[in-house]
Amino acid sequence: MLLTNARLPQESGTIAAVDVAISHGRIQAITPAAGRPGGIDLGGALLLPALVDGHVHLDKTLWGLPWRPNSGAANVAGRVENERLHRRDLPPVQQRGAALLRQMIACGTTALRTHTDVDDAYGLANFHATMELVASFKGQADIQVVAFPQSGIVTRPGVADLLAEALREGADLVGGLDPASIDGDAKAHLDVVFGLAQRFDRGIDIHLHDRDPGGNAQLRDIAARTIAIGMQHRVTVSHAFSLGTPDENDFAATADALATAGVHILTSSPSAGPVPPVLALRARGVVIHAGSDNIRDLWSPFGNGDMLERAFLVALRQGFRADEDIAVALSLCGDAAALGLPARRIAVGMPADLMAVECETLSEAVARRPPRKLVTKAGVVLARDGRYTGA
Amino acid sequence: MLLTNARLPQESGTIAAVDVAISHGRIQAITPAAGRPGGIDLGGALLLPALVDGHVHLDKTLWGLPWRPNSGAANVAGRVENERLHRRDLPPVQQRGAALLRQMIACGTTALRTHTDVDDAYGLANFHATMELVASFKGQADIQVVAFPQSGIVTRPGVADLLAEALREGADLVGGLDPASIDGDAKAHLDVVFGLAQRFDRGIDIHLHDRDPGGNAQLRDIAARTIAIGMQHRVTVSHAFSLGTPDENDFAATADALATAGVHILTSSPSAGPVPPVLALRARGVVIHAGSDNIRDLWSPFGNGDMLERAFLVALRQGFRADEDIAVALSLCGDAAALGLPARRIAVGMPADLMAVECETLSEAVARRPPRKLVTKAGVVLARDGRYTGA
Numbered sequence: 001m002l003l004t005n006a007r008l009p010q011e012s013g014t015i016a017a018v019d020v021a022i023s024h025g026r027i028q029a030i031t032p033a034a035g036r037p038g039g040i041d042l043g044g045a046l047l048l049p050a051l052v053d054g055h056v057h058l059d060k061t062l063w064g065l066p067w068r069p070n071s072g073a074a075n076v077a078g079r080v081e082n083e084r085l086h087r088r089d090l091p092p093v094q095q096r097g098a099a100l101l102r103q104m105i106a107c108g109t110t111a112l113r114t115h116t117d118v119d120d121a122y123g124l125a126n127f128h129a130t131m132e133l134v135a136s137f138k139g140q141a142d143i144q145v146v147a148f149p150q151s152g153i154v155t156r157p158g159v160a161d162l163l164a165e166a167l168r169e170g171a172d173l174v175g176g177l178d179p180a181s182i183d184g185d186a187k188a189h190l191d192v193v194f195g196l197a198q199r200f201d202r203g204i205d206i207h208l209h210d211r212d213p214g215g216n217a218q219l220r221d222i223a224a225r226t227i228a229i230g231m232q233h234r235v236t237v238s239h240a241f242s243l244g245t246p247d248e249n250d251f252a253a254t255a256d257a258l259a260t261a262g263v264h265i266l267t268s269s270p271s272a273g274p275v276p277p278v279l280a281l282r283a284r285g286v287v288i289h290a291g292s293d294n295i296r297d298l299w300s301p302f303g304n305g306d307m308l309e310r311a312f313l314v315a316l317r318q319g320f321r322a323d324e325d326i327a328v329a330l331s332l333c334g335d336a337a338a339l340g341l342p343a344r345r346i347a348v349g350m351p352a353d354l355m356a357v358e359c360e361t362l363s364e365a366v367a368r369r370p371p372r373k374l375v376t377k378a379g380v381v382l383a384r385d386g387r388y389t390g391a
Numbered sequence: 392m393l394l395t396n397a398r399l400p401q402e403s404g405t406i407a408a409v410d411v412a413i414s415h416g417r418i419q420a421i422t423p424a425a426g427r428p429g430g431i432d433l434g435g436a437l438l439l440p441a442l443v444d445g446h447v448h449l450d451k452t453l454w455g456l457p458w459r460p461n462s463g464a465a466n467v468a469g470r471v472e473n474e475r476l477h478r479r480d481l482p483p484v485q486q487r488g489a490a491l492l493r494q495m496i497a498c499g500t501t502a503l504r505t506h507t508d509v510d511d512a513y514g515l516a517n518f519h520a521t522m523e524l525v526a527s528f529k530g531q532a533d534i535q536v537v538a539f540p541q542s543g544i545v546t547r548p549g550v551a552d553l554l555a556e557a558l559r560e561g562a563d564l565v566g567g568l569d570p571a572s573i574d575g576d577a578k579a580h581l582d583v584v585f586g587l588a589q590r591f592d593r594g595i596d597i598h599l600h601d602r603d604p605g606g607n608a609q610l611r612d613i614a615a616r617t618i619a620i621g622m623q624h625r626v627t628v629s630h631a632f633s634l635g636t637p638d639e640n641d642f643a644a645t646a647d648a649l650a651t652a653g654v655h656i657l658t659s660s661p662s663a664g665p666v667p668p669v670l671a672l673r674a675r676g677v678v679i680h681a682g683s684d685n686i687r688d689l690w691s692p693f694g695n696g697d698m699l700e701r702a703f704l705v706a707l708r709q710g711f712r713a714d715e716d717i718a719v720a721l722s723l724c725g726d727a728a729a730l731g732l733p734a735r736r737i738a739v740g741m742p743a744d745l746m747a748v749e750c751e752t753l754s755e756a757v758a759r760r761p762p763r764k765l766v767t768k769a770g771v772v773l774a775r776d777g778r779y780t781g782a
Contacts (some may be wrong), residue, residue, distance in 0.1 A: 066751060067750070067751040067752045067754065067755040069713070069714045069752075069754065070712075070713050070714065070754075072712060083631040093686045207645070237698070270707070271707040271708040271710075272707065272708060272709060272710035273710070296758065297427040299712075300712055301712060301714075301717070301754055301755075301758050302703070302706070302712075302758050303758075303759075304709065304759070313695070313707070315693070316661070316662040316663065316693065316704070317662040317663060317664075318663060319661075319663035319664070321461045321463060321690075321691055321692060321693075322460070322461050323460045323461065323692075326692070359458070360457060361458045361460075361462075363458065363460065363692055364458045364692075367687065367692050367693050367694070368696075
C-alpha cells in the first residue's frame with residue numbers, strides 16, 4: 001500500500017510532504033511526495049500516529065442505543081448501585097461494545113485498555129462478554145482487559161476469587177477501586193490486588209477517586225508496594241484526583257514516589273474538581289497519559305471515544321495554549337508505551353498504525369478535531385472520512 | 392414557509408411530532424405532523440430555539456486564516472501586549488469577523504454580543520470596522536457591540552474620550568476590564584464606565600478576571616453602583632472567576648448583591664481555574680448566561696463559535712450529568728433575555744429564530760453536537776446541514 005501526498009511533522013518542527021510505502025503491516029519507506037499514481041491520495045492531510053485510549057469501559061457503554069436520561073447519583077457509591085440496578089436491562093456487551101469500538105477506531109484509536117466489571121452481582125459475565133468482544137476485533141485494535149472490581153473486593157464476598165479466575169482466563173491486568181473510601185480497608189484491598197498481580201504476573205490499574213490528602217498517602221503506599229514486588233512501569237493509577245492538591249510539599253513527595261516506582265498516572269481530564277497537573281508531573285519524571293473513561297453509559301451521558309477531543313479537553317483543563325503544550329496534550333492521547341505496548345512513531349520499520357487528518361498543524365488537529373480522513377491498523381485501512389469501514 | 396416532520400420538546404417533558412408554519416418572520420402555527428408535501432422536511436430532527444452567544448470578540452478572531460502558533464503570555468497583561476504587537480499584521484476585521492459570523496450562524500447562533508477593542512494604539516479603528524461588519528450581517532444576527540477598553544482606561548490617556556465617541560456613534564454598551572488589577576484604580580475605572588453608561592443611557596459589560604477575594608468586593612461595588620444609577624438588568628460582569636470562591640459567606644453575600652441589583656454574570660466556562668457555580672447562583676436569583684469568549688485568536692487557539700459545544704463545556708465544568716441540569720447548561724447558551732433581547736421560545740407568535748438538530752433529545756444535542764440541519768433567522772434560512780448558506 002502506498003499513501004501519497006501526506007504531510008508529516010518533522011522533529012525540526014517543520015512539516016514535510018511525503019509518500020509512505022507500507023507492507024507486511026509496517027512502514028517500508030518514507031520519501032518526498034512525488035505525485036505517484038495508484039496510491040491512496042491523502043490530499044495534503046496531516047499524517048499522525050494512531051491514537052491510544054488508556055482507560056475505557058467497553059462493557060458499560062450505551063453507544064448505539066436510544067438516548068437514555070442519566071439516573072445516576074452524585075457520588076461513586078451511588079453510581080455503582082445505579083449501574084447494578086439497571087445493567088440487566090441492557091443489550092449484550094458484545095453489541096454495545098462493538099458499536100463503541102467501531103466509533104473509536106473511526107476516530108483513530110487502535111490501542112486501548114478497557115476495565116471490565118467483575119462483581120458479586122454479575123460474576124464473570126461482563127468479563128466473558130468483553131473477552132469475546134476483544135477476540136472479534138483482533139487485528140483491528142490492541143485491547144488490554146482489566147478485571148475491575150467495580151463494587152469493591154473486601155466488602156463483596158467472592159470477588160477476590162472471581163478476579164483470580166479472570167486472570168487465569170486471560171485478563172491482562174488486575175484492577176482496584178478506591179481502597180479506602182469504597183472498600184473501607186485500603187490495606188486489605190491492596191493486599192488482594194498486589195497479591196493477585198504477583199501470583200499471576202500481571203499489571204495493575206487502580207481507580208483512585210479520593211480527593212483528600214489520604215489519596216496521596218495511598219499513592220505513596222502503592223508506589224512502595226510496586227517497588228516491593230518489582231513491578232515498576234506495570235502499575236497505573238487512574239484519576240488520582242488528589243495529585244491536584246494545592247499542597248506543594250505533599251505533591252512533590254508523592255510525585256517523586258510515583259516517578260521512582262514507575263507508577264503511571266491516567267487522567268480523563270474531567271473539568272470539574274482537581275486533576276493531576278500534567279506538566280508538573282512530567283517535570284518530576286512521572287508518566288501521565290490519558291483515556292476517555294465513561295462514554296455514554298449509566299455513569300455519564302458524555303464522551304464520544306475520540307482521543308483528539310480528549311486531547312482538546314486535556315489542553316483546556318490544563319490551561320494549555322502554546323503549540324508545545326498542545327503537543328504534550330496530544331502525546332498523552334497516543335501513549336502506547338504507557339500501556340507497555342511499543343511506542344508509536346511514523347518511521348521506517350514501525351508498525352503502520354496511522355491516521356490522516358485534514359488540517360495544517362498538530363495544534364489545529366486538537367483545536368478543530370476534524371473527522372479522520374484515514375485510519376490504518378498495521379497497514380490495514382479501518383476507517384475513511386470519519387466512518388468505520390472494517391478490515 | 393412550512394417546516395414539516397419536526398420533533399418539538401414540550402413543557403411536559405415529552406416530544407411532539409409537529410409541522411411549523413412561518414410567515415412574516417414569525418411562527419404562525421404549530422400543528423401535529425401530518426405528512427404535508429411542499430415544506431422543508433426535517434426528517435424528525437429536534438427543533439430548538441436558535442442559540443445566543445453572550446460574549447465574543449469578532450475583531451480579534453483569526454478564523455479563516457492559516458493556522459498561527461500562539462505567541463501569548465501567561466497572564467492578561469502579557470496577552471494584551473502580545474495582541475497590540477501583532478494586530479497590525481492581520482487582515483481587516485470585516486474579513487476575519489465575517490468568516491467567524493458565518494461559522495457561528497452555521498452553528499445556530501443568531502444573536503450575540505461582541506466586545507470590540509478601543510484603545511490608545513488603535514483608537515476607534517476596530518470599532519468602526521466592527522460596526523461595518525455588523526451592518527453587513529443585518530437581518531442575519533442581532534449583534535450588540537461593546538466599546539471595550541482592552542488596554543485599560545485610567546492608565547491609557549484618551550481612552551475615556553474614545554469610549555464616549557464610540558457610544559456617540561452607536562456602540563450598544565460600554566465595557567470595562569479588571570478595574571483593580573489592570574488599571575490599578577478600581578474607583579477611577581468604574582467612575583468612567585458608570586459615568587459613560589449614565590450619560591449615554593447604555594448598558595455595561597465588564598471583564599473581571601480577578602480571582603482573589605477582592606474580585607467579589609468589586610462585584611458588590613458594581614452591584615451598588617448599578618442600583619445607584621437605576622440600571623438593574625442592564626449590567627453584566629463577564630468571567631467573574633472570584634465567584635468560584637470556596638468561602639460560602641463571601642459567595643452568598645456577593646450573589647445576593649448581584650441578584651438584588653440585577654447584575655448578570657457571563658461565563659465562558661473555562662476548564663482551568665475557578666468559575667461561577669451555575670446552580671448556586673441561579674438558586675440565589677442571579678442571571679447567569681454563557682458565551683464563547685476568544686475564538687481562535689491571539690489569546691487562544693481554541694473555540695469554534697458553536698454554542699452547543701459551549702453548553703457541553705459548561706455541563707462538563709459544572710459536573711452536570713442529569714437531563715435537567717444539561718437543560719440548564721443549554722439554556723445559558725440561548726439566553727437572549729440576559730442580553731435585554733426578547734426571550735426565545737418555539738411558540739405561535741414568536742420570531743422564527745430556530746435550529747433543527749438530528750438527535751433524540753436535548754441532552755443528546757449537547758452531548759453529541761451534530762451539525763445543524765437547519766438554521767433560520769426570523770424565518771429566513773441561513774444554514775443547512777452545517778453549512779452557512781446566507782440569506
